[in-house]
Amino acid sequence: MGAYKGLPVRRDVAEALIDQGLTVLRYGGPMINHPEYRWKKMIGPREQRPPHRNTWYPYSSNGWGIPDFLAFCEAAGFLAIPAFNMDETPGEMADFAEYANGPADSTWGARRAADGHPEPFGLRHIELGNEERVDDSYFAKFAPLAEAIWARDPQTIVGVGDFVYGQPIADPLKVEGAASGIRSLAAHQRILQLAQAHGREVWFEVHVGTDGPRPDATFGALFSYLDALTKLADGAKFKVVVFEFNAGNHTQKRALANALALNALERDGRVPVAVSANALQPYGQNDNGWDQGLLFLNQSQVWLHPPGWVTRMVSTNYQPRHVPVDVSDDAGLGVCAARSADGKVLVVRVVNVGDRPVPAALRLEGFAPSKPVAHVEELTAPLDARNTADDPTTVQPHVTDWQHEFAHGEVRRVFLAHGFTVVRFE
Template sequence: EGIGERDKRPCRWNRAWNQWEWNDVGTDEFLRLCELLGAEPYICANAGEGTPQEAAEWVEYCNGPADTPMGRLRAANGHPAPYGVRLWGLGNEMYGNWQHGWLDGSKYGLKAAQMAAAMRAVDSALELVLVGVDVRGWDNFNEKAIQKAGLFSNYLSVHYYLGLDVNADQLAEYARALAAPVDVERMLQATWEVAREANAGTPIPICFDEWNVWRPEVDDQPGYKGFYCLREGLFAGEILNALNRLGPKVPIACVTQSVNVLGLIRANETSVAPTPSYWVLKLFRDRAGKLGLPVQYEGPTAVFPSGSLPLVDATATYDPEARRLSILMVNRSAAEAREVRIEVPWAERVTVLGVSAVTADDYLAANDYAQPDAVVARNMPELVEAAGAAAEVTIPKHSVVAVDFELTNPRFGG
């Protein structure tokens, strides 16, 4: 229904979301978008009311040679060469009764194993994502599903959303938003351990393929007239720092979504407004070094809903070939800038290459269609002063700051 001439595709009532699905954006359009963005596609097969045969045919449409039945159909639709989609999900949130055809962990594991076998019979190189939950939730869903389908799975999916209340005390909601990533990091670590135990000691990396803040009063406005603010950007920065620390345990993570509903970008018919979270994600993406390095922080703490936390959350990445060290920091304080001294004892000298910050006077500051660049990643060299193998950094209140150094005579990785 989502392939072929768009004007001839049937419209269907989406019973899950109670709205019309026009099928204007289907498989080929999605994969073309991935090509344009340079992004790797990730397609989720229907494990609820779908069948293993349907999933296998979808794989063949995307990856099969042009002389296979589905490959011929793809070629007829204008793309003779296989797309080569590597990453596939074995359903989505199959533990929840909001999913048509939802199942308990054991029954889902059996169906996932059947789907995996059918899909890999078409393309043995697929990497498959098993539906999972946080730790041991939903009646030990992870353990039951992994026992049936762990051998067929490359990753375990986990989702997380933080709901914020516009009617609550906003400083308290700020504290919740900046404490939640600590709980998320603990949850992902614990889930990884549960998955390894259920898989007879063999680790299953986590695919953290849905995460974000959810503010209903923003997304429920017609025409996407509500806007996510800097507070949510700080939440994103801490999540990304957590993912840096978790490293190979969580090799895949996908913020939800790209545009409009929970989107990193808000758009209407005439305007575009990237959110602060968009700029934070770009800040981290531009500094995705080849190595993640441990960071030792010594400094003041404050009490948050997750307990006593350092006021600065920091990680580091390193590119040995360029000798570039990037320090990524979130100042959790809503009221005060933090003065931080960065020491790199394994280098002779550090030279500042650049300093970028996502900040504003108010943690509720947001971009909108009239002012789409009110909160962006700005070059702020005045925040850093380097001397020898150390640097003094000022981190503005409620901000995300990235500092890039070139190292002279590093004694680590080059």
């Protein structure tokens, strides 16, 4: 088993995360909302880091903290996005910006070097808060924190840790269904104005539900939230991102919901980062209700659950150029498509949440496969199916080479019930 690149990380766990095709990790959640969660408690020798009571458990050792997270993401090649408690002071956040990105001869860069990392991390993203009530009180904390970060490192993009919106937003100043209880996006407008005044980009981060087999109403509201911020932006640079697809299970039905969400986000094209909670979960030890790990581990093994396989299928078949898709005849399929930069590869992703197979015709305009065989990956199972330590491969993709018989711009295929299918034409 061993350690990964000399870090305090199990090699098998690290390699499984990498093999899953992850490109970004966010280190956040309710743990950061506890008043004792502070980044300066996470540096130095582990045995000397002060423990604290935390949100989920009465004891947290700080044996794994934000600097450890940054070192792992750097080694694994992941984009790192750490979240911070809103009660950190502006001075403490300025110190962190220097700790993360300052030269080794700066005060906090020297502390980073003493902790074993002489070179700057090159961190580009910091999130402030988690599932916050974004109102005037939040803005009063956010503004000095963001300004302190920007003053120390102007290249850092600061993110707003927003919450969940359960109803579509027609008027940004009249909001219903926000989990935080806010009734207006007026504070969001002030944040946009602040970022614009400093010539900076700001990200707004929300969470959505993918308990399955379809995403819930919070996912539909996401796009209206983005539209609402666009109305308020007045030229300010911003992005909306999703750092938590949330569910209470890790079964096939959650896999289908995640796949539908990813397809819809890719078709929309405005959300640059979307990640699923939770990346990693100890087997048999979940006691907080969020039983939703993509990758499970015990003392001797790691294995993917159906939602984790969806992530891998999407990532390993990624292509950079979106292709418009039209689904007719109310087939009940969730579809997206993308091409390679050179136009030689076309990937089509199809979700069938129904309990019956769906025959469909794929009509391809402006693309004709040059190879008679397409690569196909299919993930199908009963909605409640999951993997276990005793049988970690109950649900996994079935991989085939398909003799597709493409002719006259069309090819036909049956998409399996409760299934996610990826077809790669070349």
